[in-house]
Amino acid sequence: MSAPSRIFAPGVLEGQVILLSGGGSGLGRAATLELVALGAHVAICGRRIEPLEETVALAGARCSAHVCDIREEQQVDALVDDVLARYGRIDTLVNNAGGQFLAPAEEITPKGFRTVTRLNLDGTWLMTHAVATKAFIPAGDDGRPRGGKVISTTLSPHNGLAGMVHSSAARAGVENMMRELSIEWARFGIKLNAIAAGQFGTDVFMTKYPREMVAAAAGQVPIQRLGRPEEFAWLVAYLASPGGDFFSGSVLTIDGARDNHAGPWPPAVHVDDAGDPLRESRRG
Numbered sequence: 350m351s352a353p354s355r356i357f358a359p360g361v362l363e364g365q366v367i368l369l370s371g372g373g374s375g376l377g378r379a380a381t382l383e384l385v386a387l388g389a390h391v392a393i394c395g396r397r398i399e400p401l402e403e404t405v406a407l408a409g410a411r412c413s414a415h416v417c418d419i420r421e422e423q424q425v426d427a428l429v430d431d432v433l434a435r436y437g438r439i440d441t442l443v444n445n446a447g448g449q450f451l452a453p454a455e456e457i458t459p460k461g462f463r464t465v466t467r468l469n470l471d472g473t474w475l476m477t478h479a480v481a482t483k484a485f486i487p488a489g490d491d492g493r494p495r496g497g498k499v500i501s502t503t504l505s506p507h508n509g510l511a512g513m514v515h516s517s518a519a520r521a522g523v524e525n526m527m528r529e530l531s532i533e534w535a536r537f538g539i540k541l542n543a544i545a546a547g548q549f550g551t552d553v554f555m556t557k558y559p560r561e562m563v564a565a566a567a568g569q570v571p572i573q574r575l576g577r578p579e580e581f582a583w584l585v586a587y588l589a590s591p592g593g594d595f596f597s598g599s600v601l602t603i604d605g606a607r608d609n610h611a612g613p614w615p616p617a618v619h620v621d622d623a624g625d626p627l628r629e630s631r632r633g
């Protein structure tokens with residue numbers, strides 16, 4: 350059973366049904382445990398059943414595991430039908446599944462580019478469209494569209510992600526997809542936001558990329574550490590809660606200021622002999 354939340358009141362998500370992709374590991378697992386701890390029922394999906402079942406074992410009976418490759422339209426349709434049959438509604442979709450490989454742009458083949466854009470951009474679209482058309486736009490008991498929330502994880506693409514041109518393009522696409530749909534689908538009561546995540550010390554982050562880059566990563570964040578998965582989970586929970594009800598079309602960057610500046614301030618070349626930040630002298 351999930352441990353109680355350290356931040357939010359118990360029961361703040363009581364009765365909500367949340368569909369979350371990539372719930373078998375890392376940020377998705379942390380978010381699932383927080384959402385369940387707050388009273389939500391959380392259906393998680395991924396390609397492999399084993400990690401999903403591990404999350405269910407940690408979360409307890411309010412969590413269910415569903416195998417689905419979000420790039421495959423038929424699997425996505427079947428997933429959303431299955432979740433609706435089981436719980437009768439979906440209140441929030443969390444598009445968390447995603448990823449990429451690190452490679453110089455000139456070495457990325459058309460297949461490699463397509464693999465990453467299909468996962469991050471097309472997969473997010475398929476999930477968002479299926480949940481919207483099957484669960485959010487159809488009328489509820491009052492004859493009006495039921496509405497709902499979509500929260501999509503991106504890897505902040507705001508300054509370009511060197512070595513990840515495919516993901517840079519796809520994540521920027523996701524952010525603008527959320528912005529665009531927040532306008533079009535406001536009439537159905539659907540609220541869509543993106544979370545632009547910086548660098549978080551998940552198992553995959555710590556093991557997938559070149560060791561030297563991982564070792565240097567925290568030092569390139571002005572706050573001088575990586576994000577913790579629970580910090581991502583708290584933001585997801587906040588947006589899903591009534592506290593998030595006036596957010597739509599926003600991109601919330603959570604990155605310890607990494608987007609603004611790579612490294613601590615002041616950097617070594619910007620200090621005087623005493624270690625103080627350099628400044629220009631006043632004129633006159």
Ligand SMILES: CCCCCCC/C=C/C(=O)SCCNC(=O)CCNC(=O)[C@H](O)C(C)(C)COP(=O)(O)OP(=O)(O)OC[C@H]1O[C@@H](n2cnc3c(N)ncnc32)[C@H](O)[C@@H]1OP(=O)(O)O
Nearest residue numbers: 447448449450452458460461464548553554558562563566
């Ligand atoms: C330390 C700093 C680094 C920056 C970090 C930034 C912050 C962290 C961000 C994170 O997102 S951390 C979490 C990341 N998690 C994941 O990426 C998980 C999901 N990822 C995957 O499943 C794979 O990486 C995938 C490639 C995105 C998809 O896997 P899939 O099984 O669908 O594809 P493959 O069959 O493996 O490959 C298809 C195709 O893609 C090309 N390709 C794949 N890997 C590479 C590579 N390492 N280098 C170059 N090209 C690659 C290639 O064309 C593959 O086709 P074939 O050539 O194999 O036929």
Ligand SMILES: NC(=O)C1=CN([C@@H]2O[C@H](COP(=O)(O)OP(=O)(O)OC[C@H]3O[C@@H](n4cnc5c(N)ncnc54)[C@H](OP(=O)(O)O)[C@@H]3O)[C@@H](O)[C@H]2O)C=CC1
Nearest residue numbers: 371374375376395396397418419446447546548549551553
């Ligand atoms: N960790 C970090 O620093 C950052 C991560 N992010 C993003 O946050 C998300 C989670 O990251 P993190 O937890 O670190 O990474 P993980 O690799 O641990 O999580 C990715 C999850 O997505 C699932 N997944 C991958 N491909 C598919 C697919 N085609 N269909 C369904 N599920 C899929 C994986 O399960 P399975 O393999 O079983 O399908 C896995 O559970 C990702 O989108 C990531 O890119 C963004 C910024 C920073």
